[in-house]
Amino acid sequence: xxxxxxxxxxxxxxxxxxxxxxxxxxxxxxxxxxxxxxxxxxxxxxxxxxxxxxxxxxxxxxxxxxxxxxxxxxxxxxxxxxxxxxxxxxxxxxxxxxxxxxxxxxxxxxxxxxxxxxxxxxxxxxxxxxxxxxxxxxxxxxxxxxxxxxxxxxxxxxxxxxxxxxxxxxxxxxxxxxxxxxxxxxxxxxxxxxxxxxxxxxxxxxxxxxxxxxxxxxxxxxxxxxxxxxxxxxxxxxxxxxxxxxxxxxxxxxxxxxxxxxxxxxxxxxxxxxxxxxxxxxxxxxxxxxxxxxxxxxxxxxxxxxxxxxxxxxxxxxxxxxxxxxxxxx
Amino acid sequence: xxxxxxxxxxxxxxxxxxxxxxxxxxxxxxxxxxxxxxxxxxxxxxxxxxxxxxxxxxxxxxxxxxxxxxxxxxxxxxxxxxxxxxxxxxxxxxxxxxxxxxxxxxxxxxxxxxxxxxxxxxxxxxxxxxxxxxxxxxxxxxxxxxxxxxxxxxxxxxxxxxxxxxxxxxxxxxxxxxxxxxxxxxxxxxxxxxxxxxxxxxxxxxxxxxxxxxxxxxxxxxxxxxxxxxxxxxxxxxxxxxxxxxxxxxxxxxxxxxxxxxxxxxxxxxxxxxxxxxxxxxxxxxxxxxxxxxxxxxxxxxxxxxxxxxxxxxxxxxxxxxxxxxxxxxxxxxxxxxxxxxxxxxxxxxxxxxxxxxxxxxxxxx
Numbered sequence: 001x002x003x004x005x006x007x008x009x010x011x012x013x014x015x016x017x018x019x020x021x022x023x024x025x026x027x028x029x030x031x032x033x034x035x036x037x038x039x040x041x042x043x044x045x046x047x048x049x050x051x052x053x054x055x056x057x058x059x060x061x062x063x064x065x066x067x068x069x070x071x072x073x074x075x076x077x078x079x080x081x082x083x084x085x086x087x088x089x090x091x092x093x094x095x096x097x098x099x100x101x102x103x104x105x106x107x108x109x110x111x112x113x114x115x116x117x118x119x120x121x122x123x124x125x126x127x128x129x130x131x132x133x134x135x136x137x138x139x140x141x142x143x144x145x146x147x148x149x150x151x152x153x154x155x156x157x158x159x160x161x162x163x164x165x166x167x168x169x170x171x172x173x174x175x176x177x178x179x180x181x182x183x184x185x186x187x188x189x190x191x192x193x194x195x196x197x198x199x200x201x202x203x204x205x206x207x208x209x210x211x212x213x214x215x216x217x218x219x220x221x222x223x224x225x226x227x228x229x230x231x232x233x234x235x236x237x238x239x240x241x242x243x244x245x246x247x248x249x250x251x252x253x254x255x256x257x258x259x260x261x262x263x264x265x266x267x268x269x270x271x272x273x274x275x276x277x278x279x280x281x282x283x284x285x286x287x288x289x290x291x292x293x294x295x296x297x298x299x300x301x302x303x304x305x306x307x308x309x310x311x312x313x314x315x316x317x318x319x320x321x322x323x324x325x326x327x328x329x330x
Numbered sequence: 331x332x333x334x335x336x337x338x339x340x341x342x343x344x345x346x347x348x349x350x351x352x353x354x355x356x357x358x359x360x361x362x363x364x365x366x367x368x369x370x371x372x373x374x375x376x377x378x379x380x381x382x383x384x385x386x387x388x389x390x391x392x393x394x395x396x397x398x399x400x401x402x403x404x405x406x407x408x409x410x411x412x413x414x415x416x417x418x419x420x421x422x423x424x425x426x427x428x429x430x431x432x433x434x435x436x437x438x439x440x441x442x443x444x445x446x447x448x449x450x451x452x453x454x455x456x457x458x459x460x461x462x463x464x465x466x467x468x469x470x471x472x473x474x475x476x477x478x479x480x481x482x483x484x485x486x487x488x489x490x491x492x493x494x495x496x497x498x499x500x501x502x503x504x505x506x507x508x509x510x511x512x513x514x515x516x517x518x519x520x521x522x523x524x525x526x527x528x529x530x531x532x533x534x535x536x537x538x539x540x541x542x543x544x545x546x547x548x549x550x551x552x553x554x555x556x557x558x559x560x561x562x563x564x565x566x567x568x569x570x571x572x573x574x575x576x577x578x579x580x581x582x583x584x585x586x587x588x589x590x591x592x593x594x595x596x597x598x599x600x601x602x603x604x605x606x607x608x609x610x611x612x613x614x615x616x617x618x619x620x621x622x623x624x625x626x627x628x629x630x631x632x633x634x635x636x637x638x639x640x641x642x643x644x645x646x647x648x649x650x651x652x653x654x655x656x657x658x659x660x661x662x663x664x665x666x667x668x669x670x671x672x673x674x675x676x677x678x679x680x681x682x683x684x685x686x687x688x689x690x691x692x693x694x695x696x
Binding site: 045052119130159175178204205208209212216217218220221222224225238241242249250251269298 | 381382386391392396397400401407458505506508510521546593595596599604605640645646648649650651652654655656
């Protein structure tokens with residue numbers, strides 16, 4: 001009984017404070033349009049070069065645009081991200097942005113943000129929630145399109161891609177982590193696109209877990225078990241770079257004896273591309289800063305934004321890579 | 331050594347008396363713990379040969395041997411090394427879960443040391459960096475030993491500390507970045523060839539031979555087993571259990587460090603997140619497949635060698651025969667379960683009983 005009473009009292013206090021927060025924020029948001037915007041950003045962590053570039057872009061653009069940024073690093077843990085978002089709600093920031101570590105489990109904390117009238121923007125990764133009113137927009141790459149771009153390059157360059165001249169273009173594919181959205185979508189985009197040319201065929205496909213070591217081991221086995229490999233499609237640069245070492249060890253020249261297409265356009269990948277070891281890289285852009293700040297301003301001003309914003313992305317061949325490399329930020 | 335006269339043995343000796351040498355050999359083989367992992371390895375090779383008849387073919391490429399077998403040997407080196415350390419730790423009734431994280435730290439220390447040097451591509455740089463990494467790993471092993479031997483924390487918990495914290499340490503060292511190095515001498519650890527054979531496996535086998543000699547030609551192996559069977563009794567009998575424990579954990583750290591250097595050299599990069607990820611499980615599996623008991627006491631180094639080769643062959647098989655990515659883990663699991671069933675004394679007893687029953691009816695008929 002005592003415990004019950006305590007619970008009731010506690011929840012009353014919590015509810016009261018949530019209501020107060022809500023009032024306070026909605027009262028001030030009207031006057032925000034002219035003043036400085038405060039953004040709370042909950043980053044996943046610093047697990048790769050891609051992510052570091054992503055963080056840097058957001059921090060630098062915020063500074064340039066005069067947006068006050070509160071930044072937290074969740075070290076790949078959802079609980080840390082939820083804590084960070086809660087503290088942003090308490091601090092009454094104007095807008096919250098974050099890259100969800102995992103897809104599910106966000107409804108409660110997003111509900112709190114909604115009650116506090118703080119708009120939320122998702123970056124890079126989506127959440128799996130039926131209630132789309134919990135966030136304003138999702139800014140990130142279209143992984144299917146990345147796969148399609150890779151496939152399109154192969155279609156366009158089919159005439160030079162039949163390296164061994166047997167009339168067939170045999171492709172081996174090194175996939176990303178099994179079950180990860182980028183791996184599923186890139187595979188689908190690529191394979192759907194190349195289906196329009198009957199000469200092009202994926203003869204073997206295996207996961208390399210998005211790592212160099214994985215890419216190398218899978219390619220080693222492909223080189224011995226598959227006959228007449230013309231093209232390698234790797235789901236990210238790291239896998240491709242690992243595979244290049246396996247190809248060299250087999251006495252073949254990467255980029256010539258086997259054409260290589262990858263996705264990401266990291267600094268290492270671009271260097272290999274400019275040296276001709278990779279033939280084509282589809283960009284997966286981590287520099288979301290400018291687009292994110294743009295969306296944040298619109299959202300805070302109460303303007304409507306689309307539910308889904310696709311990152312501006314391009315692709316590189318050897319000449320473009322050589323030109324872009326000196327100013328490449330990641 | 332006096333024969334312990336268990337009923338099985340009496341029976342075995344009796345049946346040997348009348349049987350020919352071939353039958354005797356078969357009986358001895360089926361009693362050995364090694365025969366099943368070896369058979370499983372052979373079965374895997376046969377599966378590969380059916381799909382790709384030239385699976386075992388080896389040719390000379392730029393003066394070095396080149397083929398699936400060579401890949402398997404080269405890639406098995408890290409698991410073999412870690413399995414070596416793990417075998418001794420398990421023999422003391424312990425376990426070392428931290429080896430994967432320690433391997434990541436080794437790569438991180440070496441790569442950061444190389445990139446920070448003024449002569450990045452020099453041989454001396456690679457040697458200094460590798461020594462520094464190995465020294466760090468021995469220190470980490472000693473830390474595990476301290477927790478287990480002095481503080482008396484259960485090994486699985488003691489090493490879990492470093493398993494969790496280790497990747498964080500490796501990330502601190504690399505600054506969360508994949509650190510790339512350009513040093514051909516460092517790469518040699520993994521990609522180098524000596525006498526047309528991969529340097530990595532030669533190095534692993536050399537350490538294997540030294541460990542084998544130390545464990546079996548000196549009293550060390552017996553002392554380790556004694557600690558594993560009954561630490562208290564062995565202490566009372568005058569075995570310095572504490573020193574033995576420190577030694578095996580430090581040795582496990584050294585092995586993990588060496589394996590970490592190879593993994594890192596394989597791609598010329600230190601990736602704190604992925605280097606040596608889950609390798610502790612592969613190593614434990616290699617040890618168990620090799621017939622070493624997790625309950626401590628008996629251990630088999632040759633068994634671990636076969637186990638490591640089995641695991642790497644399994645990985646290569648998945649790539650060679652083209653198992654879909656979604657089925658990888660299932661395929662691995664089925665293969666491992668099959669080997670474990672073959673090794674289980676109960677399952678084997680069941681098999682033997684059936685065979686004996688058949689032999690019995692034949693004898694009656696004659």
